[in-house]
Amino acid sequence: VTYAVVPAGPAGTPDAEAPDALPRESSVQLAAEVLGSEYLIAQDLVGNYAKDLGYASADEARAAVSRTVLGRQLEGVAYDRLWDFYADTERFGTENAWQVLVADYVTTTDGTGIVHQAPAYGEEDQQVCAAAGIPVILSLDEGGRFVDTVPDVAGELWSDAGKTLTRMLKAQGRLIRQASYEHSYPHCWRCKNPLIYKAVSSWFVRVTDFRDDMVRLNQDITWTPENVKDGQFGKWIGNARDWSISRNRFWGSPIPVWKSDDPAYPRIDVYGSLDELEADFGVRPTDLHRPFIDRLTRPNPDDPTGKSTMRRIEDVLDVWFDSGSMPFAQVHYPFENREWFDQHSPADFIVEYIGQTRGWFYTLHALSTALFERPAFSSVVSHGIVLGNDGQKMSKSLRNYPDVNEVFDRDGSDAMRWFLLASPVLRGGNLVVTEEGIREGVRQVLLPLWSTWYFFSLYANSAQPGGYEATRDTTSDDVLDRYVLARTRRLVTEVTEHMTALDSTLAAASLRDFADVLTNWYVRRSRDRFWAGTEAGDTRAFDTLYTVLETVTRVAAPLLPLVSERIWKDLTGGRSVHLEDWPEPDELPADDRLVEVMDRVRQVASTALSLRKQSGLRVRQPLARLTVVSDDADGLARFEDILRDELNVKAVSVVELTPTSAADAGITRRLTVAARVAGPRLGKGV
Incomplete structure (x- = not known):
């Protein structure tokens, strides 16, 4: 009986010490009449080798099957070795080699259903052979060349020896088929040369001894995004193996x-x-x-x-051992700074991309657990991957990203910083870097804040002879002043909560929304008051906007450090916004009811302007009446004058929402399918 084995290539056959038969799957022996022998091939694959074995068709080959056995029935059966390079069992310890083994990973989807085992060049091969007492034998040296124990190709590079070994197999009558197959293969990412997977002697950290402690201590760490704790990182450390560090x-x-x-x-x-x-x-x-x-x-x-x-x-x-040692190695612990290190470990915060769950995060956690029985860090942000404009990982060779210096020169470094901090990348998602995305942040946040500061400085300097020096004041009774102050208080609360939770994305969203409120509502609705200056003795608008800008620049400082610094210093004359205390919500008055109603007014105004646009009615064209049906009619009614002015209508009627009032106003409910969401699930039926 001849085993029909498909090796990965002829260069791997000198190290093959055992073939594998798939357990619990049927294998067959078939009579090859032309060649005068029987060949062992997986039942599902017999037809693929019909012509190689002398049959006219696949059906004829299947019909010639002489007997059928299961893989596990052949386990332990000895066979004649392909080569005699390691026949000296006393010298090489190969007394258990050249027997049939079984393994669950062997399939019958391709090849012959039987694979050769070279424990020096495959992890699964090594595990299967080690269980059978078969040693690791290396036929290649450190340079990938065959050693003297394989004299026919000694000194040849593994990739060049294939032709010689193939000729030898043919001469021995042991080659059934020779063919080339296209498949993925590892290459060096720097020099692009092909690589081999080869066993080497190594020193290890016995991670399996303290793996359970790593899992337990991981629960003390605050992860952003939270799912990484028990997901990508938790599963990795839960299945951690001993770590090769040499x-x-x-x-x-x-x-x-x-x-x-x-x-x-x-x-x-x-x-x-x-x-x-x-x-x-x-x-x-x-x-x-x-x-x-x-x-x-x-x-x-x-x-x-x-x-x-x-x-x-x-x-x-391993350089990862160095990086994992950083917390204590940087202070020369344990030879110096013992007390300092004990007081500063674990670190409060670290950040790196999601791939470091198997890199830096892991090595830090492993060594800290082994040495100190505590985590290396308390909080961590594990961000996604920053991709080029083609959706691929950023690469210098591909040049698939905007020139950073050009972005800095055109938009400023704060624009790039905002683009990153405001994106989903810091919540674990991936981010495609585009110039349009960077400029959007400039348009939505940086320019509005800068324009508001410019507006304030322009009119404060011309408000009275010598200019008006505004002061911090939160006592104005003007409704728009009260609204923007209460909105600023809410901004402080939200950004504080989000930054404490390590979520810069939501913090940026709060600041973005506030920038719209500040410029497109408060400043625009208050322009007449600034234009009037301080001649009438009314400085409330100037003091309120000063208070808001001073507070907002402190809030925005972590997200927009340069723009915030410039505005704050010009506004206050102080040394640096980054030396100031973080604002407290109690510095500003609270008025949740006013914020709720005024936000509703803004929503009504936005909707009405959209209706004007849809109907082709420009804002300059006055309209007779606006009817608003709302479940908060009393609240909106207080601001009918703002709606009249904002929308250029003669009268505003606010009606309490009831089934009757809704019908009278022509309000109906309509459900619309979200095609982008439903499309991938329902297909063309959407």
Whole structure:
């Protein structure tokens, strides 16, 4: 019986120590009359190899099946090895090799239903073979070239040896089919060369010993977005495996481990300080990097012959181990600053993109759990990915994003900052960077705030001879002043709550809405008062707008640091808005009822203006009457004069909402399907 096995490529066959048969699925042996042998192929795939085995058609091949067995029935059955490179079982420990194994990951969707196992070049292969007592054997050196144990291709690069090995298989009559398949393959992201997945010796942190502690301590961390805690990060640490921390590189932090160079006299020394190194080697290193640290050697104390030497292992630490050590390494803990570190750990806040749930967030959490049994940080924002204007990850080589310097020169750096902080990216979503999106923030927030400040300074300077120096005042009884002050108080409350919850997106939304209220309602509706100056002794509008701008710039400072700084300094003459205290809501008067009603007035005005536009009636054209049907008629009636002026109508009638009044006013209810939402679910039926 011949096993029909599909390897990943001929270069991997010298290390193949066992084929796999799929358990619980049917396999078949079929008689190949032309070739005079039987071949083991998965039942579902027999027809695919009809011509290779000498049959005229797939049906003929299936009809020639001689017997059928299950994969698990073949488990442990020995077979003749493909090559004799590792036949010396005493030398290579291969006494358990070359037997049929079973594994759940093997499928019958393609190939032959049987795959070869090379434990040195595949994680699943290694797990399956390790369970069967089959060792890892490396036929490739660190450069990807075959070693001397495979003499026919020794010294050849793995990617070049395929032709030689294929010729050898043909000569032995063991090649059933030769074909090329197009499939994805890993390449180096820098040099674009193909890579191989190869087993290497490594040093590990035994994460599995404290994995449960990591899961428990994760519950003490505030995550934004919240779903990351038990989702992407929680699932990752809940299934965390031991962490390989050594790398076969020259540059990096050398692992402080010295090992005997004679296996007959084994010894391992781990050093934790310069004092310990000096005590054993007689010198105090001034540079802990390679190659200097590698020059420290000494006789092996456990070798009575005195011939073996303690040498540092060549590996360096994974850079993620360095980054995970940052909280304590930056202050030279534990050699210095013990008290400071204990008082400042865990960190209050960190931020990085969502991929760091498997990177920096993970290494920080793992090392802090192992060393201190506490989280490394208390609060974290795990933002999404910033994408180029083509929807792909930003890349210097692709140049798929606006030139940052051009954006700064044209729109200012606050525009870019606002674009990022106001976007869903800080709530875990992805963000496509476009010039239009950046300019939208300028139009909606930066220009309105700057224009309001310019408006204020212009009219305050001309309000009276020598200008008027406004002061902070919240006592005005003017209804628009009271409204904007109460609205500012609400802004302070909302932004404080959102920023405390690490949600800059909602904080920005509150500021954006307020900018519209300030410019398109308060300032516009109050222009006559500013134009009049202070000749009549009325300074309420100036003092109110001063109070609002001074408060708003403090609120906006984290989101718009440069614009807020400029406005605040010019407004107050102070040193810096960033040295001021965060505003408190109690600094401003509260009037929730006024805010509710005035917001309703603004809504009515906006709706009426839309109706004018739909009907082709310009605002300059006066209309006889506006009828408003509302469930708060008494509240709206107080501001009929504002609606008359805003909408250019002779009369405003506010009617309490009842079934009768709604019908009399021609108000009906109509349901409209949201096509964008329903379309993906209902298709063309929307």
